[in-house]
Amino acid sequence: MFGPAHHPPALLDLVGDPVLTLRADLTALRANPAAREWLGGDAAEGWRLLRQAAGSRLETWLREAARAIDAGLMPPLAPPLKLADGQRATLHLLRERPNWLLHARLSAADPGEPPLAEWLALSPLPLLLADAVGGALLRHNAAFDALCASPPRHLNDLPDLLQALLGWHRGVPLPALMAQRAQDGPLLTEAEFVDPQGRQRWLQARLRLWRHDGRALLLATLEDQSTLHERDLAHQQLDALMDTAAVGLATFQPEAGWLKSHRKGSPFKNGAKQPVSSLQGINRDIVEPASLPEFERLQRALKKGDAVEVRYAVRHPELGRRWLLTRVAPGLLAGGRRSTSVVTLDVTAQAQAENALLLRAESERAVLDSVLVGIVTVGPGGIEWMNRSARRMFGCELEDVQGQPMGVLAPEDDEHAFHAEPGAEVFECRLRGRDGREFWVIGNAVQTPREDGATQLTYALLDIDRRRQAEAQSRLAQASLARIIEGAPLAITLHEAQSLRIVKCNQAAATLAGRPEAALLGGTPAELFGAEQGAKVVADMREALESQTVVQREYQMPAGSATRVWDARLLHLAAGNDTPELLLMVASDVTEQRAAEQARLQAAISQRELLVREVHHRIKNNLQGVAGLLQQIAARRPEVAPVLKEAVGQVQAIAQVYGLQVGATGPLVLKRVFDAIVGSVQRMQGRVITTATEGGALMDDWCLPEAEAIPIALSLNELLGNALKHSDGAQVRCQLICDPAGVTIEMVNPGRLPEGFVLQNVKSGVSGLGLVRALLPRRSAILSLEQAGDDVVCRLELIPPSVVHNPATKSSFS
Structure with missing residues (x-):
């Protein structure tokens, strides 16, 4: 991984892993x-x-990830x-403002089980x-395609005889195939x-019917039985061959002794004590094609x-490929x-050993x-062999330089390694x-003896021209x-992982610390950020060393x-075996950016509060207009006046709440809502309600x-309204009681509850106690x-959360 500093495209091109520069909308740039x-x-x-x-x-x-990094x-x-x-x-996603860097690490996955196509391709x-x-x-494999004139797609495309072998006749499966059960063995069919x-x-053919999820699949394996039929014929031919030629055909193996041929068995069966006459009229079909010329020469000699x-080599049906050595010695009998x-x-x-x-x-x-590595073999007569790398290295084929001295591939320099006597040391x-291109190699030459007693030289050459170019590019x-780090407007420092001392810094970091670059080298984070921030910076650096990702902090x-x-962005730089661990810190001055963000936030909050106040004011005016109507x-x-009067009271109550919210921020003080509703009810009913409060300073807290x-x-x-309605004109008292646990509103009016009255039996409705039970929160x-x-x-x-403490007060009960 690499840090979030701005990287030039040429630098990213040297990274071995895929790296994408993404725009703000995460599209590739x-x-x-x-x-x-x-x-x-x-x-x-x-x-x-x-x-x-x-x-x-x-x-x-x-x-x-983008939101987390930005936060x-x-x-x-x-x-x-x-x-x-x-x-x-x-x-891995990294921030490089205004863009993003996406680093991808590719790895080979577990191949898992081979697919069915691989099994089909593997089977002969x-x-x-x-x-x-x-x-x-x-599905079908290449061996099956070899039985067809063209690649088939349907069983009907196959020859009639092959369809019958597969249990298919005139577009339908054979009854014997469809009647196959799971416990039955495979259905066998044969045909020429x-x-x-x-x-x-x-x-x-071995046929199997597999049923699954309502589907019926046919699995078929075809086996060529021709070799079994030809084996017995080969036995007869070998016996007839030996009898017709009137020679003894016998094989001697050191480990098994003599092997002889039988008419009803293997022609190389163990336990033979005497050869039998079986090299007469050999069938050319069992002789390997490459051995046919030699076999014809043997036939002519016999005649x-x-x-x-x-x-010569023969292909035996049972023993496979065998090599035979036949000696023919003519002679005269006594008669x-x-x-x-x-x-x-x-x-x-012996043949197998030679072939091996x-x-x-x-x-x-x-x-x-x-x-x-380019390898060149040089014998007494010049260059004898070159591998592919050597031919590509010298831009020629073996025929172009075969038989020429090694110096033909070197510049005209008597002290060149190809002109001088080879030594055991590595040379460069x-x-x-041959195409005129010059390049640098590192190699050595080894002398080895030949079978004829002479010696040969083997040169091993490695093209290091690309390595030298890569080193120069590096x-x-x-x-x-x-130069980029030194001229960057960001403060960049490199710290030793153990002591956190500065080992490298740029001019921007020196400006941040207010000290020259030379004075900062070997210094601690406290000397860069000051004593007040030093301890916090050290703790953040330790955290970054233990993390595998970029740690972002503000100071x-x-x-x-x-x-x-x-x-500041802190990144732990992974190190090799011979490289000490380092910590990279990149810091940028974001004072103006943070101030602008804070100004935009305050402007948005002020605009929102203005809009909310305007909305509340308009709602209050509209509700009062509705009440007036x-x-x-x-x-x-007059016949609906009582009902409308009750609705007017409800609308006025809602209007009072919205009126209190005009110019207010946060929750409404309960005492103000209480006073507003009591005043509204008194105006609507034309009566006076005696009010009292208890709680002192807590009145403005709830x-x-x-x-x-x-x-x-x-x-x-x-x-x-209900208390005034049932008081028969008598005085109604209302008291607001505030304590640290909550608020109690107590209303007292002369009157008497109905016999057997239970509040829980009152059904929810649109007026009176039914409306109250429907509106009040059940738990608070x-x-x-x-x-x-x-x-x-x-x-x-x-009780809370129906009432909350005033965030503008510093009550000890909040």
Whole structure:
């Protein structure tokens, strides 16, 4: 990973992992070569397709990580992404204002179980998976395709004989196949079939019907039984061959002794004590094609009676490929008749050993041909062999330089390593290719003996021209990075991980500390940020060393009479075995930015409060207008006047609450709501209510939340109206009691409750006690009605959260 400092594109191009520069809307702006290789030539389109394929998980993480980083918090871990090529990608998001950096780490995923297609491709037998009802071919391998003239898609596309082998006839499966049960064995079918190459094969099919989720699938395996039929024929041919030629065909193995041929068994069966005559009329079909010329030479010698020694290979049905050595020795019998003695030896072990040596030599050449080191073999006659890397290195083929001295590949310099006597030490020299290109290599030469007694030289050469170019580019990149760090407007310092002392800093960091760069080197964070912030900075640096992500902090720095705000990013730099651990700190002055943000926030808050006050004022005016209209209707319609009068009281109560909210911020003081509702009820009823308060300083401490102000105001309006209604013109008393636990409103009026009255039995409604029970919060408001002599006492107890402490006061009860 790398820090959040501004990185030039050339520097990001040196990073081996994919790195994307994202805009503020998280679309791709720039990509390094590794990212373009990962996402394609159009990295922006590749990034868009990756986000679309990953779905909501990636989008949710991008948004949450961006918000966390901007808030100075630890971003959440990215969800692992499984790519189409089996790789997995782990993403990291970093801030590089005004853009973002997205770093991707690619890793190979667990291959898991091989797919069905791999099993089909691995099997040498023809395999088939088909829909047993519809006949559609679902899967088949290349061995099955070899049985068909063209790639089939349906069972009906196959030849009739092959359809019958697979249990398919005239577009429907055979009844015997459909009647197959799970516990039954596979259904076997056999037939002689002519493949597209014209070869006759005796095929055996094993059929299995697999039912799952209402589907019936046909699994078929075809096996070529032709070799079993040909094996017995080969036995007969070998016996006839030996009898016709009148020679003894015997094989001697050191570990098993003589092996002889039997007419009813293997021609190389163990336990043979004497050879049998079986090299007469050999069938050419069992001879390997490469050995046919030698076998024909043997036949001619047998016919002519010439002495000959022939080695050839046969493909035996049971023993496989065998190498035979046959010696033909003509002679005369005592009676003067001509005779021929034939001795055949099994030299398979010797041939296999020779082939193993050849294969080993070819394997070694193949390995040497695949390595990245150029290898050249030079014998007494000049260059004898070059591997692929050497041919690519010198820009020529072996035929171009074969037989020439090694110096043809070197500049004309008598002291060059190719012209001088080779030594055991490693040399480094400049070479010239056949195309004129000159480059540097490092290598050595080894002398080895040859079979003819001479010696040969083997040169191993490694092209280091690219390494030298990379080293030069690395030095240029480091110099560019040093210039960028020195000229950057950000304060950049590099600290030793253990002591946190400064090992490198730029001019901006020196300006921050108010000291020269040379004086800061070897200093502590306290010397950079001052003693007041030093301990906090050290703690933050220790946290960053233990973390794998960027740690962001803000520090208040005094600058004369003002205070500057510095935004610092801390990153633990991973180190190699020989590199000490370091901590990178990048700090920027964000004082003006924070001041602008605070000014915008205050302006937004002021605008919102102004809008809220205006809305409350208009609502109050509209409600009062509604109340006036209802009163006019009540004056014109006396029959509905009582009902409208009650509605007018409710509307006036709501208007009183909105009127109190005009010019107020935060919750409403309960005492003001109480006074406003009592005054409204008195004006509406034309009567006087005696009020009293108890609680002193707590009167201004208890407030009504905005969500509870209107329900409680309406409830108080209904309770006071109900008390006046049932008092028969007598005096009604109302008392507001405040204590540290909550608020109690007690209303007393002369009267008597109905016999058997229970408040809980009152149903919710739109007026009176029903409306009060519907409006009051159930858990934080308690309403009671009881008879006290000739008076009815109504108590409304409010506890938090129906009432809250005034945030503007400093009450000890809050």
